Amino acid sequence: MINYLAKQNGKLEQFERLSESSWVNVFPPFEHGELDALAKSLDIPLDFLTDSLDVDERSRYEKEEESTFILINSPILNDEGKDSEAIYITVPIGIILTATHIITVCSDENPVLDKFYENKVKNFDPADKNMFVLQIFEQNVYRFLECLKKLNLKRNLVEQELYNSSRSSELQQLLRIEKSLVYFVSSLSTNELLKMKLKRTDLLKIGNEEPYADLFEDIIIDNSQALEMSNVYTNILSGTMEAYASIISNNLNVIIHRLTMVTIILLVPSMVASFYGMNLDYLPFKGYKLAFPFIILISIILGFGVVYYFSRKK
Numbered sequence: 001m002i003n004y005l006a007k008q009n010g011k012l013e014q015f016e017r018l019s020e021s022s023w024v025n026v027f028p029p030f031e032h033g034e035l036d037a038l039a040k041s042l043d044i045p046l047d048f049l050t051d052s053l054d055v056d057e058r059s060r061y062e063k064e065e066e067s068t069f070i071l072i073n074s075p076i077l078n079d080e081g082k083d084s085e086a087i088y089i090t091v092p093i094g095i096i097l098t099a100t101h102i103i104t105v106c107s108d109e110n111p112v113l114d115k116f117y118e119n120k121v122k123n124f125d126p127a128d129k130n131m132f133v134l135q136i137f138e139q140n141v142y143r144f145l146e147c148l149k150k151l152n153l154k155r156n157l158v159e160q161e162l163y164n165s166s167r168s169s170e171l172q173q174l175l176r177i178e179k180s181l182v183y184f185v186s187s188l189s190t191n192e193l194l195k196m197k198l199k200r201t202d203l204l205k206i207g208n209e210e211p212y213a214d215l216f217e218d219i220i221i222d223n224s225q226a227l228e229m230s231n232v233y234t235n236i237l238s239g240t241m242e243a244y245a246s247i248i249s250n251n252l253n254v255i256i257h258r259l260t261m262v263t264i265i266l267l268v269p270s271m272v273a274s275f276y277g278m279n280l281d282y283l284p285f286k287g288y289k290l291a292f293p294f295i296i297l298i299s300i301i302l303g304f305g306v307v308y309y310f311s312r313k314k
Contacts, residue, residue, distance in 0.1 A: 002026050002038060007125050012117065018042075023126030024103040025113065028053070042103065043067070044096055052094025052105035059092075059190035061203060068097040068203065070133065072194060073187035074112050074140050075147045083172050086179035087154075088147050090187040093140070095133055102129045104136070112139045130204050130212060137195065137219045144188060144226040151177050152233055155240075162244060174241055181234045188227040195220050265306050269299035 004021035005014055015021050018041055026038065026049065039046040048069045051057050062069040073090040093112065094105035104113060113136075115121050121139060126132050158173045198204065199216060206212035276283060276295055288294070 001029060002034065005126065007127065012119055012126075018101075022101060023132070024101055025117075026052075026103060026105040027109065028107060042096075042098055042101060044098060044103070045069075048094065048096050049103075049105055052092050053107045055089075055091050055107060057092045059187070059194040061194060061198065063203070066099055070095040070097070070194070070198075070203075072137065072140060072191050074106075074110055075144055075184065075187070076108055076110060079108075083169075083176070085176065086183055087151065087176050088180040088183065090183045093136065095136060097129055097133070102126055102132055112136065112143050115139055130206055131215075133204060134206075134212060134215050134219065138215070138222070140191075141219060141222045141226055144184060145222070145229070147180075148184065148226060148229050148233065151180055155233070155237060159240060171241075171244065174237060174244075178234065178237050178241070181230055181237065184230040185227065185234060188223060188230055192220070192223050192227055195223060261310055265303055265310075268302045268306055272299045272302065 003014055003025045004016065004018055005012055005023040005025060006021045007013070018024065024038070024042070026035075035049045036046060039049055044067045045064055048062075048067065051069075052071060057071055059072050061071070071092050071094050074093045075088045075090050078085055078087060078089045091107050091110070093110060094103075096103040096105070106113060116124055116126075116135075116139075121135055124132070124135060155174065155177050158170050158177075162170045195216075199220065204212075204216075206216060272295065
């Protein structure tokens with residue numbers, strides 16, 4: 001699906017024709033040949049559009065003739081919802097700059113771009129392409145920080161549940177959080193390298209414009225903060241998983257130890273009873289009237305003797 005948008009009278013309006021828009025937003029589903037037609041009408045390489053739809057693409061930028069292609073990774077909620085999958089994954093957002101338009105491409109509905117749709121970004125105007133790119137960077141970093149806070153809150157809740165009962169479901173939740181953090185660390189690292197390279201090469205040509213340069217500097221700082229938070233949360237979670245694995249292993253050893261003691265304690269009376277279950281003529285107390293209660297008493301005394309021995313040995 002391709003939307004042609006521009007801002008008029010402070011409101012974002014959607015148009016039917018490319019010539020009337022300044023922002024072109026591209027997202028699935030597509031009709032046959034739709035991307036080829038768009039690439040031809042905008043005079044941009046088709047690879048710029050298709051690469052943006054590949055979830056395995058890493059952050060980078062390319063420049064070809066009059067077109068500039070920037071690709072960053074953005075977090076979205078994982079729709080699969082399986083217990084073994086990450087809660088959040090990252091997908092690319094492709095940003096293509098031409099002489100007259102800015103094109104955004106994403107393989108899924110993205111909360112970062114939705115904020116621009118809903119006009120929730122201050123001073124947003126797609127006609128100002130450099131500012132629009134910086135605002136996408138900014139909202140993307142805010143989205144990472146928001147997701148990181150949610151993951152950390154969920155981690156704390158799962159840990160509280162684990163304090164009460166160590167169940168596999170809680171450990172699976174921690175594993176899903178850990179997978180999400182791995183995605184975040186990888187994406188934030190590549191995003192940071194991209195932004196540092198954009199700043200060094202001044203691809204957007206904003207080095208001499210103080211408001212743009214200051215905003216870009218703040219975005220780089222926020223991205224570094226998000227990356228540091230991701231690394232800290234990952235280390236905490238790894239330590240937590242190892243600690244709970246050790247606790248579970250120790251609890252299992254204690255249970256096995258107790259079961260072994262109970263088995264040994266019950267073994268002594270069982271051994272006495274098994275002797276008197278044999279058809280032998282020379283068993284002690286065979287002709288004695290009180291043989292049965294006497295043998296039971298002996299078994300109990302032997303059992304308590306074993307318990308006393310283990311209690312002394314702790």
